[in-house]
Amino acid sequence: MKLLQRLMKDKLAAASLCVVAATLLIGLCAPLIAPHPPNEVNMELRFSGASWGYWLGNDHLGRCILSRLIYGIRPSVLWVLAALGATAIIGAFLGFAAGYFRGKTDAVIMRICDVMLSFPGYVMTLAIVGIMGAGLTNILIAFVMMKWAWFARVFRTAVMQYADADYVKFARVLGIGHIGIMTRHIAPIALPEIAVISSGALGSMILQISGLSFLGLGIQAPHAEWGMMMNEARAVMFTRPELMLAPGLAIIVLVSAVNFLSDGLQKALDPKLMLSEKRAKAGAGVIPPRLSGKEVA
Amino acid sequence: MLKVEGVNKSYRQTDWFRKARNQVLRDIGFEWRQGETLGIIGESGSGKSTLGRLLLGIEEPDSGIITFGGKPISDRSTRRGAISAVFQDYTSSINPFFTVRQAILEPLRLAGTASRPFDIGKLLRQVGLDESYLTRYPHELSGGEAQRVCIARAVSAEPQCILLDEAISSLDGSVQMQVLELLKQLRTSYGMGYIFITHDIQAAAYLCDRVMIICGGEMVELVETEELKHVQSPYAKELLSKVIS
Numbered sequence: 001m002k003l004l005q006r007l008m009k010d011k012l013a014a015a016s017l018c019v020v021a022a023t024l025l026i027g028l029c030a031p032l033i034a035p036h037p038p039n040e041v042n043m044e045l046r047f048s049g050a051s052w053g054y055w056l057g058n059d060h061l062g063r064c065i066l067s068r069l070i071y072g073i074r075p076s077v078l079w080v081l082a083a084l085g086a087t088a089i090i091g092a093f094l095g096f097a098a099g100y101f102r103g104k105t106d107a108v109i110m111r112i113c114d115v116m117l118s119f120p121g122y123v124m125t126l127a128i129v130g131i132m133g134a135g136l137t138n139i140l141i142a143f144v145m146m147k148w149a150w151f152a153r154v155f156r157t158a159v160m161q162y163a164d165a166d167y168v169k170f171a172r173v174l175g176i177g178h179i180g181i182m183t184r185h186i187a188p189i190a191l192p193e194i195a196v197i198s199s200g201a202l203g204s205m206i207l208q209i210s211g212l213s214f215l216g217l218g219i220q221a222p223h224a225e226w227g228m229m230m231n232e233a234r235a236v237m238f239t240r241p242e243l244m245l246a247p248g249l250a251i252i253v254l255v256s257a258v259n260f261l262s263d264g265l266q267k268a269l270d271p272k273l274m275l276s277e278k279r280a281k282a283g284a285g286v287i288p289p290r291l292s293g294k295e296v297a
Numbered sequence: 298m299l300k301v302e303g304v305n306k307s308y309r310q311t312d313w314f315r316k317a318r319n320q321v322l323r324d325i326g327f328e329w330r331q332g333e334t335l336g337i338i339g340e341s342g343s344g345k346s347t348l349g350r351l352l353l354g355i356e357e358p359d360s361g362i363i364t365f366g367g368k369p370i371s372d373r374s375t376r377r378g379a380i381s382a383v384f385q386d387y388t389s390s391i392n393p394f395f396t397v398r399q400a401i402l403e404p405l406r407l408a409g410t411a412s413r414p415f416d417i418g419k420l421l422r423q424v425g426l427d428e429s430y431l432t433r434y435p436h437e438l439s440g441g442e443a444q445r446v447c448i449a450r451a452v453s454a455e456p457q458c459i460l461l462d463e464a465i466s467s468l469d470g471s472v473q474m475q476v477l478e479l480l481k482q483l484r485t486s487y488g489m490g491y492i493f494i495t496h497d498i499q500a501a502a503y504l505c506d507r508v509m510i511i512c513g514g515e516m517v518e519l520v521e522t523e524e525l526k527h528v529q530s531p532y533a534k535e536l537l538s539k540v541i542s
Contacts, residue, residue: 166384167392170450172355173460174407175377188394271393272436 006268013264019257024081027073036064038071039222047240056246059232065246068224072247075136075219076226077254080205083140088198090144091151096182096190098152099159109152116149125208129217136219139212143205151197158193162186192269199262203255210251226251299329299352299370299380299458299492304361306347306514321347322514325361331457334484334491336501336508336522338536344514349462349494353382365458378408381451385463387443391435397421397446398431404454415453423486424449424479441472445479452483460492465500477504498540510536 008014026033036054042062050057056065098109128142129135162168163186171181210227212218219225226247233243306322321344329335339345350356351363354370368375381404384390391400401417418428424445435443444464451459461480465473477500480491495501501508502522510518510533518533528534 165389166386167390169350169353169355169384170382170390171403173353173376173380173382174404175373176407177373185392189392271434 003268007264010264010267012260013268016257016261016264019253020261023073023077023254023257026070027078030070030074034064034067034070036067038063038067038224040064047236047243049242057242059229059243060236065229065243068229069226069246069250072224072226072229072250075213075223076206076210076251079136079140080209081202083143084198084202084205087144087147087151087201088194090148092155092194094148094152095155096159096186099156100163100178100182100186102160102163106156110156113149113153116146117153119146121146125212126217129212134217134220136209136213136225139209139218143208147201147205151201154197155190155194158190158197159186162189189271192266195269196262196266199258199265203258203262206251206255206258298331298366298490300362300364301328301352302326302362304348304351304358304363306344306351306356306358320514322351322358325511325514325516327509327516327519329458329490329492332488332490333507334493334505336505337492337494337511338496338498338501338508339511340496340536343511345494345496345511346462348511349382349460349492352492353380353460378404378454379456380458380460381454381456382460382462383444383447383451383464385467387440387447387467388435390447391443391450393435395435396431397433397435397438400435400446401450401453404450404456408454417453420449420453423483424452425475441468441475444468444472444476448476448479448483452487452489455487456489458490458492460494462494463496464493466495466497473500480504498536 007017040063042058045058045062046060048058054064054066059065094109098106124146125139125142129138132138168181168185171185209218213225213227214231216231219228229247230244236243304322304325307318307320310317310319325348337345337348351358354376357371363370365375365379370376398417405415421427421430426442426445438446465476468476481504484491493501493505502525505522508520508522508525509516512532517530518528520528528537
């Protein structure tokens, strides 16, 4: 809750959070919110402009663009989020093990990561899609397989710098078990970094999924997806450029919001900003009288 | 009480193809008696901090045994509530997400005595702080204050032995003296012993009953503090002459 309060003080972060939260909510409740079924073809309304019935107009098959945009959130954002979650969990698990236990565990996990990271990401994704066939599920599987190594490596670095800290040493002296130390002393401190890295990755993953769908490798027609909507609008790019505008803007706005949010998170999660209640009330900038006359060491 | 026998420790130089090992400690053996303050003196790189980690059981020696009250120190159950530590770097000694209260209560929670009524205010006053510090976070403390909190935290579960690894070295002169005084005081009121690792002979002489000098990973001398001026080995003599001159 404190985190939310601090996040809210940063206006840009607050606005970004609203955009992201609203997008997720709309995506989840798509059937309730969308004014028309997303795949309903209506040839009389081909390329018609905005109207009261169809706020954003209709596409080349007369389908409601707004409804398709809303349904497109599901593969573009929600499924990407799920894939990101899976990747982050695998990466965090292995990264924590490698960074905390060091030695042989670290060497083995990191060499596997090296192997995974030596493949160029896009090429591997294309190869997996080539073997398993086009489709959103396959792309997401390819993503998880390609990205976990990167996450594991980043998390390992994050954990490593804290695993050596004196308070972790002290906890070990006290006789706290490894799991206890990881959950109480390392995870909460590494979490901000993990959140920032993950939210940063979310933006690029949304773009990549849209990119692959744009190439026709992702979700298959007639299902709506932002990248594919842009691909469909490509044919009429010069005569009706506004068809590209809606999904394009949606992607730009969402990805920017995610990136701003991850910046905001980074600031809000800094423990240096936590003040004991008294001082927080006294307000920043005012030096409490208690400090004056005390030793300064 | 804390018995060290024939301890050797070396680290592998991190190289995949070369198996070079860097011997840090050679055949160390001594005993810390209950209630005494033992100083371990050595220059940088003499292996004293490594010895400290071995004594705390968070690393294991290559050979030799370290026991506390007859049980191996590397067992978590042996350490629990029996031994505690204060480290040099006060900036990273307290979990940045913990308030002073949480930090001090942690050892108690572990020793299983958290339910026992405990006067945390009294403890804080003993180390020269007061209750107003309870809700503060580590970054709101000065170096001296943070180190006092670390001492309070080490003392809270009333262990038999506290290992101080360069605990005063990063504080400035006057605060060093205050902390030394504080340690002396706490010792009389709680009846516990210290293992005081330092490079500062004067501080060690001030606080310790016995002093052990190590050099290059080997134990050079182990004497009563009063006997310090009668040391035999050339290295110890040299070390002392530097301080006296």
